[in-house]
Amino acid sequence: MNISVLLSGGVDSSVVVHLLCEQGYRPSLFYIKIGMDGTDYMDCSAEEDWEMATAIAHRYGLPLEMVDLQKEYWEQVAAYAIDKIRRGLTPNPDVMCNRFIKFGCFEQKVGKEFDFTATGHYATTVHKDGKVWLGTAVDPVKDQTDFLAQIDYLQVSKLMFPLGGLMKQEVRDIARNAGLPTARRRDSQGICFLGKINYNDFVRRFLGERQGDVIEWETGKKIGTHRGYWFHTIGQRKGLGLSGGPWFVIRKDVEANVLYVSRGYDTQWQYGREFKIHDFHFITENPWLHNQEVDVTFKIRHTPEFMKGKLIREGEIYRIVSSENLQGIAPGQFGVVYDEASRICIGSGEIGI
Numbered sequence: 001m002n003i004s005v006l007l008s009g010g011v012d013s014s015v016v017v018h019l020l021c022e023q024g025y026r027p028s029l030f031y032i033k034i035g036m037d038g039t040d041y042m043d044c045s046a047e048e049d050w051e052m053a054t055a056i057a058h059r060y061g062l063p064l065e066m067v068d069l070q071k072e073y074w075e076q077v078a079a080y081a082i083d084k085i086r087r088g089l090t091p092n093p094d095v096m097c098n099r100f101i102k103f104g105c106f107e108q109k110v111g112k113e114f115d116f117t118a119t120g121h122y123a124t125t126v127h128k129d130g131k132v133w134l135g136t137a138v139d140p141v142k143d144q145t146d147f148l149a150q151i152d153y154l155q156v157s158k159l160m161f162p163l164g165g166l167m168k169q170e171v172r173d174i175a176r177n178a179g180l181p182t183a184r185r186r187d188s189q190g191i192c193f194l195g196k197i198n199y200n201d202f203v204r205r206f207l208g209e210r211q212g213d214v215i216e217w218e219t220g221k222k223i224g225t226h227r228g229y230w231f232h233t234i235g236q237r238k239g240l241g242l243s244g245g246p247w248f249v250i251r252k253d254v255e256a257n258v259l260y261v262s263r264g265y266d267t268q269w270q271y272g273r274e275f276k277i278h279d280f281h282f283i284t285e286n287p288w289l290h291n292q293e294v295d296v297t298f299k300i301r302h303t304p305e306f307m308k309g310k311l312i313r314e315g316e317i318y319r320i321v322s323s324e325n326l327q328g329i330a331p332g333q334f335g336v337v338y339d340e341a342s343r344i345c346i347g348s349g350e351i352g353i
């Protein structure tokens with residue numbers, strides 16, 4: 001079997017290489033270059049990543065290539081993120097990076113020559129009813145299926161996730177016992193530029209600053225100023241610079257550049273029970289073709305917990321009605337839907353306003 005491995009130079013994908021070699025495979029290794037050279041938007045960790053990837057390749061005597069997807073990344077992922085932020089939404093570049101770059105462009109350029117592509121994502125594949133489905137990982141804290149929830153059937157059916165059945169600590173132990181040079185490396189906060197650079201610096205560079213009012217929702221009173229709605233997200237607590245809090249961002253008026261906030265952990269305004277999902281994308285297929293309404297579990301952000309609720313189809317639009325209050329439903333983020341047992345990630349779509 002012909003396998004390619006996406007090797008980042010981190011501990012997870014190094015352990016993938018180790019495990020595959022132990023099983024007798026001789027995979028080809030690929031490092032994807034996505035940062036921008038010569039700007040302060042990329043820190044030097046990319047150089048170290050490549051060095052680490054090279055060390056792993058030497059150690060196992062495997063071929064390693066760098067695949068330059070910088071241009072594609074900036075055209076497809078960064079541009080998407082800036083557009084969403086400008087419109088007052090909260091984008092998720094990691095989701096788009098997986099769909100378009102790691103499994104999109106990479107597949108078209110390189111992956112297509114291989115039977116499978118293996119990565120260090122914490123996820124599994126599940127074979128059911130003659131089809132392949134995206135399954136959740138054993139480690140609930142590391143589970144990354146929410147970041148993979150926009151991939152398609154071709155992608156999921158060609159992917160291997162050798163770490164999906166392991167806890168992160170077990171992966172670290174394997175790396176240490178095997179003496180891998182990457183054993184002690186820190187976890188990255190996602191591949192994307194937003195994990196590597198300062199988010200506010202990035203946004204400022206593209207959208208600048210524009211002062212606006214911060215208004216208390218209940219009273220309509222101005223209680224402060226901000227430097228642009230694009231620096232703030234619904235549900236956000238930190239970074240508002242207001243005293244006497246906690247204050248939460250609960251609404252944004254993009255036209256007027258106004259942020260509405262509400263005080264207190266228990267303010268009813270930061271909670272909601274339901275939301276709409278646009279362009280719902282089924283990864284494998286729609287298992288609920290004949291149901292108008294199904295019991296599901298779901299996530300609206302990257303947390304270990306799954307929420308319970310109902311997925312309701314209304315023509316082209318889907319709606320989720322949650323069994324419990326949801327804090328900070330941020331339009332633009334993805335509503336990710338799982339089966340009732342939180343075993344299979346069925347698909348996702350953007351949370352609408």
Ligand SMILES: Nc1ncnc2c1ncn2[C@@H]1O[C@H](COP(=O)(O)OP(=O)(O)OP(=O)(O)O)[C@@H](O)[C@H]1O
Pocket residue numbers: 005006007008009010011012013014030031032033034102118119120121187188189190191192
């Ligand atoms: N620059 C890259 N080049 C090739 N593959 C990558 C790159 N960045 C991430 N990947 C792949 O995507 C997987 C998940 O990436 P993520 O950024 O979430 O890192 P992680 O869980 O910390 O993994 P790692 O420890 O391998 O960096 C990695 O394990 C690797 O297979």
